[in-house]
Amino acid sequence: MPTEAPPEARTDATPAGSSSRRRVALIINPIKATDVDVVGAVRRIAEEDGWDEPLVIETTADDPGHGQAREALGAGVELVIAAGGDGTVRCVAEELAETGTMMALVPLGTGNLLARNLDIAVDDPDAAVEAAFRGTERTIDVVHVTVDRAQDAHVFLVMAGIGYDAAIMSDTRDDLKDKVGWLAYVDAGLRNLPGKPTRTTISVDGGKPFERRLRSVMGGNCGKIMGGLEIFPGAKIDDGLMDLMTVAPKGALGWLAVAGKLFARGKGKDPSLEYFQCRTAEVTLREPLEVQLDGDPLGKATHMAFEVKPDSLRLRMPLGYKDPAVVSEPLP
Template sequence: MSSQSQTQGAAESAAHSPGRRAAVVINPTKKTDVDIRALVEQVCAGEGWAAPLWLETEADDPGHGMAKQALEEGADVVIAAGGDGTVRCVAAELAGTDTPLGLLPLGTGNLLARNLDVPVDDPEGAIRTALAGTERRIDVVHVKVDEAVDSEIFLVMAGLGYDAVMMGDTNTALKDRVGWLAYVDAGIRNLPGKPVKTMISIDGGKPFSRRLRSVMGGNCGKIVGGLEVFPGAKIDDGLLDIMTMAPKGRLGWLSVVAGLLRRGKGRGTAVEYFQCRSADIWADSPQDFEMDGDHLGSATRLSLRVDPSALRIRMPHGKKDPAILTNPEP
């Protein structure tokens, strides 16, 4: 039996053992149509699990401290209930441990959940997946911003420039009404702008220069709407994907769209892709910065490094998208 099958088999057997306990790290500002706490308790009881440990995030701690507490109390799975920011903070504490992450999507983007086919509109299904789904190991990407000593992580993508501006300028009221389509509105409004001289080093190699509107690092490929921004990026291949966008002239964004449709193939430099294990990026001036869809201020320098197979995560049973995982079989 393969090690992958052994890991999955052990997870599935343990999921039905009595006395196991889940911890739920939840963002209480996320509004839902159902009583999430009551639903989690009901599903846990039905699956033979103990009453869950309930930990709410706070304004000054979006999930790190709660995830640490869950580990200290010996939770068998830690469920991140919220948006991508909550998921990222919880994952940062679970990476490198043997405690798996479960996803209960309550945000707008829910980027990781969408990539892994975790139900985004079925909270009961997501809870059942967190308790008894199949288990895989995925990569995380460590990011040092400017001169920071400690790194942060992302699971889906991080960006410097236009994509971060779009995230930061999204109308909150509109997002509450129409969901991820609000990002389209922000994207259109921020199309005008000047490129910035940017230096990039791939795997410690000689830096090269580009004039860019955006540079992004990706751990997997899909964003909202099913758009595949990083073609060929797999979340468990030990590789980081870098994409640059360099529109030129009045019709420059048409060249970017064409480059995205061609998946970076061809002679044009409006969109370029690179694969690596680490990358360093310097911009001439501070640029807006985002990770996993959350606008996090501005930065001039990013250092990115892949940590392969660092995070155990629960996802639905069944064949997976071969664009996301190296082994699509259940």
């Protein structure tokens, strides 16, 4: 009896002549300008591979992806493609996690952090659409975050934080992003460099709390940002763990020490940057600071609780070798 192909080798392409027809939903942010007709590309490949007519749903200012993903799940689709920026991807993933429904993404934003980590083309929507249908399947972790002990948790796929990193996301000018792309984040980062550290209490995996005076605390599910800089060295999106980073520059030249340790991939004993690997973490601040999840500003808070949910999202990505800095098993 033939054996079933392993999950990472399967695709959703339907052989010609098969009577089994499936449906895909495209959730697209209509304000993300692109020269490529993403809807047309999805319809074309769906037809070529024997899928039914795609369900196309646009996000809105009031709903950046949650309701649309629930609509897709209600329609019984087998694949949901999120076409937009990191915010669209995060909102769709929040609804699809732990449902067993496959997700793919077509990056149309500025940061596109998850796409960059997974080698999904950030400047070629056609290639991203093809990978969404014909790529390899992985099952990845998501991290649940509860802000200020709220009843409902959010999720993130790449990174989340409280403090300086979130202030950058909150203060980045949209008009500048349209003109210069990711350099707009550099502008916001420079403007937010001045500031005082905040007394912070951290507990990792339920252990004894410890205190630091910090500018930022960040949790990472995978580590790469723009330019290939790896700010969470060794973080893998499918290892059941999260990396927690604390940022504590001291003195006028403190940020140089932070940058140096970042480029050294966390090596060295400089306490300006510390890493902790864990499954859960709790962060409590003496005063409220800005919060961000995958680049989405959430306002200010004094408390964040993190919990990794291993293997909870089925994700489609391009065929081929995967960076071992991102996934546990590099080969498809």
